[in-house]
Amino acid sequence: xxxxxxxxxxxxxxxxxxxxxxxxxxxxxxxxxxxxxxxxxxxxxxxxxxxxxxxxxxxxxxxxxxxxxxxxxxxxxxxxxxxxxxxxxxxxxxxxxxxxxxxxxxxxxxxxxxxxxxxxxxxxxxxxxxxxxxxxxxxxxxxxxx
Numbered sequence: 727x728x729x730x731x732x733x734x735x736x737x738x739x740x741x742x743x744x745x746x747x748x749x750x751x752x753x754x755x756x757x758x759x760x761x762x763x764x765x766x767x768x769x770x771x772x773x774x775x776x777x778x779x780x781x782x783x784x785x786x787x788x789x790x791x792x793x794x795x796x797x798x799x800x801x802x803x804x805x806x807x808x809x810x811x812x813x814x815x816x817x818x819x820x821x822x823x824x825x826x827x828x829x830x831x832x833x834x835x836x837x838x839x840x841x842x843x844x845x846x847x848x849x850x851x852x853x854x855x856x857x858x859x860x861x862x863x864x865x866x867x868x869x870x871x872x
Contacts, residue, residue: 732756733787734747734761737770738766738767750849761777761778778792779807783808783809791849792812792835797816813825813830813834813852814834817848830852
């Protein structure tokens with residue numbers, strides 16, 4: 727697997743899964759900066775979502791991972807940041823295509839929708855899948871609004 731800088735965050739609904747994903751990354755020699763939350767106490771998903779998206783947008787981190795209950799809220803927050811392409815993937819095909827065709831730089835998962843085994847498979851697949859470029863690059867360039 728490529729060596730890259732990863733930032734990870736979750737709300738309370740994704741907290742347990744985030745802990746497992748972070749440990750999984752560390753076992754593979756990938757350090758992940760954890761921006762919270764740090765318990766199952768209720769928090770607004772927007773707070774960790776903004777922290778991860780801002781640092782990916784600024785280029786401080788190559789990629790990020792966000793986990794909330796469904797993945798929907800985190801996706802909406804993250805995709806408001808310039809240069810962020812947050813892909814919600816609760817199945818392997820979505821994880822692959824978010825990288826191949828969309829060059830996603832934030833993986834979003836629904837902690838209440840998928841199990842831990844699938845989550846770890848999604849992370850591994852997403853990290854190793856390359857962007858195809860070509861006609862897809864042209865499409866990416868049309869995404870950001872001036």
